[in-house]
Amino acid sequence: xxxxxxxxxxxxxMQVSDEVAIQITSMNKWYGAFxxxxxxxxxxxxxxxxxxxxxxxxxxxxxxxxxNRLEEHQSGKIVVDGTELTSDLKNIxxxxxxxxxxxxxxxxxxxxxxxENCTLAPIxxxxxxxxxxxxxxxxxxxxxxxxxxxxxxxxxLSGGQQQRVxxxxxxxxxxxxxxxxxxTSALDPEMIKEVLDTMIELAEEGMTxxxxxxxxxxxxxxxxxxxFMDQGQIVEQNEPKEFFNNPQSDRTKLFLSQILGH
Amino acid sequence: xxxxxxxxxxxxxxxxxxxxxxxxxxxxxxxxxLFSTPLNSILTVIGVAFVYLVxxxxxxxxxxxxxxxxxxxxCRQIIAETLGPDSHAACWAMIAERWKQFIYGFYxxxxxxxxTLAFALMxxxxxxxxxxxxxxxNVRMVGAVGVLLMIALWxxxxxxAHIGLALVLMAALxxxxxxxxxxxxxxxxxxxxxxxxxxxxxxxxxxxxALLGFVILAFVWLGLxxxxxxxxxxxxxxxxxxxxxxxxxxxxxxxxHAAMPIGLPPVRSDQFGGFLLAFVIGVTAIAASLPIGIxxxxxxxxxxxxxxxxxxxxxEFVRGVPLITMLFVASLLLQYFLPPQTNFDLILxxxxxxxxxxxxxxxxxxxxxxxxxxxxxxEAADALGLDYWxxxxxxxxxxxxxxxxxxxxxxxxxxxxxxxxVALVGLADPLQGITKIARADINWKGIYWEPYLFVGLIFFAxxxxxxxxxxxxxxxxxxxxx
Numbered sequence: 001x002x003x004x005x006x007x008x009x010x011x012x013x014m015q016v017s018d019e020v021a022i023q024i025t026s027m028n029k030w031y032g033a034f035x036x037x038x039x040x041x042x043x044x045x046x047x048x049x050x051x052x053x054x055x056x057x058x059x060x061x062x063x064x065x066x067x068n069r070l071e072e073h074q075s076g077k078i079v080v081d082g083t084e085l086t087s088d089l090k091n092i093x094x095x096x097x098x099x100x101x102x103x104x105x106x107x108x109x110x111x112x113x114x115x116e117n118c119t120l121a122p123i124x125x126x127x128x129x130x131x132x133x134x135x136x137x138x139x140x141x142x143x144x145x146x147x148x149x150x151x152x153x154x155x156x157l158s159g160g161q162q163q164r165v166x167x168x169x170x171x172x173x174x175x176x177x178x179x180x181x182x183x184t185s186a187l188d189p190e191m192i193k194e195v196l197d198t199m200i201e202l203a204e205e206g207m208t209x210x211x212x213x214x215x216x217x218x219x220x221x222x223x224x225x226x227x228f229m230d231q232g233q234i235v236e237q238n239e240p241k242e243f244f245n246n247p248q249s250d251r252t253k254l255f256l257s258q259i260l261g262h
Numbered sequence: 263x264x265x266x267x268x269x270x271x272x273x274x275x276x277x278x279x280x281x282x283x284x285x286x287x288x289x290x291x292x293x294x295x296l297f298s299t300p301l302n303s304i305l306t307v308i309g310v311a312f313v314y315l316v317x318x319x320x321x322x323x324x325x326x327x328x329x330x331x332x333x334x335x336x337c338r339q340i341i342a343e344t345l346g347p348d349s350h351a352a353c354w355a356m357i358a359e360r361w362k363q364f365i366y367g368f369y370x371x372x373x374x375x376x377x378t379l380a381f382a383l384m385x386x387x388x389x390x391x392x393x394x395x396x397x398x399x400n401v402r403m404v405g406a407v408g409v410l411l412m413i414a415l416w417x418x419x420x421x422x423a424h425i426g427l428a429l430v431l432m433a434a435l436x437x438x439x440x441x442x443x444x445x446x447x448x449x450x451x452x453x454x455x456x457x458x459x460x461x462x463x464x465x466x467x468x469x470x471x472a473l474l475g476f477v478i479l480a481f482v483w484l485g486l487x488x489x490x491x492x493x494x495x496x497x498x499x500x501x502x503x504x505x506x507x508x509x510x511x512x513x514x515x516x517x518x519h520a521a522m523p524i525g526l527p528p529v530r531s532d533q534f535g536g537f538l539l540a541f542v543i544g545v546t547a548i549a550a551s552l553p554i555g556i557x558x559x560x561x562x563x564x565x566x567x568x569x570x571x572x573x574x575x576x577x578e579f580v581r582g583v584p585l586i587t588m589l590f591v592a593s594l595l596l597q598y599f600l601p602p603q604t605n606f607d608l609i610l611x612x613x614x615x616x617x618x619x620x621x622x623x624x625x626x627x628x629x630x631x632x633x634x635x636x637x638x639x640x641e642a643a644d645a646l647g648l649d650y651w652x653x654x655x656x657x658x659x660x661x662x663x664x665x666x667x668x669x670x671x672x673x674x675x676x677x678x679x680x681x682x683x684v685a686l687v688g689l690a691d692p693l694q695g696i697t698k699i700a701r702a703d704i705n706w707k708g709i710y711w712e713p714y715l716f717v718g719l720i721f722f723a724x725x726x727x728x729x730x731x732x733x734x735x736x737x738x739x740x741x742x743x744x
Contacts, residue, residue: 070641089649097647107642110741111660120656121646153741173646 007197009221013206016224019046020079021177021208022067027076029059029066036062037073038232046176049209051219051240054229055255060212063229064179067210068099081176097125100170104182106162108154114141114165115150118172126173133172140168144198160191164198171202178202180211216260220244228252327352327712332359333705356709357716360700362418364717367535367690373463373527375420377538379428380460382411384545386435386446387453392731395444404439404446408432454546461534461542463526467515475511479503492651531609535690537720542609544678547616551677552670554617555624556663560654562629573625580622585680588615593687612684620677627673631666632658664739671732675725692717 022044029037036059044050052060065071066078069085069092078085080095109117118137122128128136141147144164146157154162163183170178180199184192196218203209203222213219219226219240226243228236228251236243236252244260247253283289296306326345331337337353345351357364366374385407393399411432415425438445449456455469479499486495519525534542561573580588592611600606635658643653663670685694697713700706 068645070644093647093649096645099645101642101645103638103642103645105636105638107636107638109639109642109657109661111664111739121648124652124656125647155741169646 010204016047021046023079025077027073029073036232049203049223050225051223052212052227058229059232060229068096099177100175101179102183106166118169140171144168159187160194163195177208327354329354331355356706364536368533374418375424376460380457382407387450390446397443400439400443404436464528465519465525467518471511471515475503475506531607536692536696540681543681546613548674550617551620554621558625559628577622589687623673627666627669631662
């Protein structure tokens with residue numbers, strides 16, 4: 001188990017409301033003939049912090065990539081913030097500007113400075129004036145504790161710093177939901193902590209978060225729900241304490257024993 | 263020396279020392295690069311001997327060349343008198359007498375200032391594009407071009423009025439480059455019309471009318487792209503502009519010309535030749551083939567079946583056909599497909615086909631750049647809510663073009679040298695056309711090294727500058743420095 005989480009967590013703003021943020025109904029996805037996601041049903045309320053885990057190839061990344069339609073689903077229904085995802089490009093762009101995403105490999109734009117990375121989407125998508133966008137960007141860069149790097153290029157930063165920039169870049173769009181696709185998997189151990197700290201701060205402010213991660217320490221400390229996936233389906237979901245201490249299905253037990261039991 | 267016992271404590275820290283003499287400076291360089299092994303040493307000696315032998319023949323030949331003579335036989339006589347009966351030397355007198363023809367072809371002599379001014383303005387128009395509106399480089403470039411233009415015009419014996427005009431113009435442009443270097447882009451946008459007007463002359467209203475067509479195109483596109491999307495708006499704008507160019511423009515510009523007959527004496531396309539022709543074809547095709555190549559590369563990667571098939575078809579067809587075939591199509595076949603009585607200028611036809619030819623190659627080079635970009639860049643752009651064209655313009659193309667710079671510049675260099683092939687359709691390119699004409703002169707019959715060397719040298723200078731510029735650009739855009 002990760003020992004990265006050492007600090008006390010402020011739960012005063014972590015409140016789950018009744019408002020539905022994401023509603024997925026009987027969703028299926030195929031890659032060609034391969035059935036990757038099978039009959040996914042899931043409701044995410046505003047303020048929830050959900051950790052999705054499971055063995056590799058279980059479809060967890062594909063699931064959260066369907067939520068901002070980086071992947072297209074073939075049947076069923078996905079409604080994000082009241083907007084249904086269909087092939088209508090307007091809806092897709094609307095959802096994408098409301099949903100922030102952080103990738104495993106950061107995907108910063110290497111030809112732009114850190115500041116430009118953060119202001120690009122607000123300026124071109126939200127039509128924010130440049131000065132205002134820069135102020136917002138500096139605010140979020142300070143929040144992830146790297147304002148002094150604003151005029152460097154991504155290639156000059158460490159992995160952990162790059163991932164924090166990627167988080168700041170998403171936050172600059174003022175998203176209502178954040179998706180994290182294995183945000184710490186490509187990082188050296190000493191850098192995982194700084195990224196997790198940033199994510200915890202975000203959770204403390206009440207952000208709705210879906211994280212695909214293997215950081216079980218993070219799941220126990222922050223999540224209000226853990227979803228376990230295998231072979232393209234949701235096998236078990238529960239609140240973290242129950243999930244880790246009292247897993248129900250055999251697959252979950254096997255998975256937990258593999259990643260925790262040394 | 264300290265002894266290596268299991269327990270070791272250093273009491274005194276060592277200061278830095280210089281490397282041994284044989285491992286630094288010139289000695290090291292010679293050892294590593296020229297005399298690293300016995301075989302290398304032998305090869306170095308042989309190589310130096312070879313270079314010496316070549317230079318021993320070539321340098322005196324070039325250096326002792328005769329610059330003033332009226333014919334080849336006079337040249338040889340002078341050489342025999344000064345250097346001895348059996349000696350050889352170049353006869354540069356031929357170049358001295360004919361260089362204007364190599365540069366301007368058969369362009370009317372009293373109008374030489376026009377292509378010269380157009381050539382100078384080309385650099386001014388290029389400055390903001392090549393150097394991103396960096397003030398000091400732009401000012402220096404525009405200023406230097408201005409000074410060189412003055413010298414060239416004076417050397418060509420241009421009349422005072424036109425030198426004065428050029429002086430005022432270049433001074434004004436230098437001032438613009440100083441005050442607002444980014445404003446020079448307007449000259450870049452207007453340059454095609456200005457260049458056309460200066461080179462071909464005629465009524466000023468023709469190019470103005472053609473420019474108006476582009477203004478219409480831009481306005482219709484900007485007005486519609488919100489409602490109907492970028493591609494459809496582009497199509498409608500293009501059709502509107504085409505209607506203007508084909509049926510409305512001539513009436514409007516005719517009326518304007520009747521009211522205000524401003525213009526320059528017209529010059530026919532068959533009077534163009536030499537490097538003037540090579541530059542007109544080369545520069546226009548280079549400037550036009552880059553955007554077309556980008557669109558073709560995007561088309562080839564498109565999800566839309568029809569666009570993809572058409573792009574692939576075009577690229578593969580054009581790449582599969584030799585350029586010479588396309589030039590023959592330009593000079594002979596195209597006429598059959600156009601409405602009767604259309605008098606479509608031969609140079610324009612050649613430019614169009616050379617552009618399309620080069621665009622196909624550029625498209626493939628850029629596709630290589632696109633393929634080299636990680637998928638994550640597209641995904642990050644999508645995830646931020648950028649639409650397709652924003653993502654292409656802001657994220658994908660800047661990176662893909664940067665990767666493709668060496669390939670793109672190679673294509674451009676190839677294209678520029680290929681302009682000499684237009685000799686095959688009867689245009690007077692510098693290498694075949696003008697050189698043949700010059701050598702057919704009874705005075706210069708039998709000369710062959712000098713004109714080819716001269717033409718080759720100018721081509722080399724142009725291509726080498728392009729190559730150096732691309733290296734500057736690569737260094738400038740490098741972002742992974744630590």
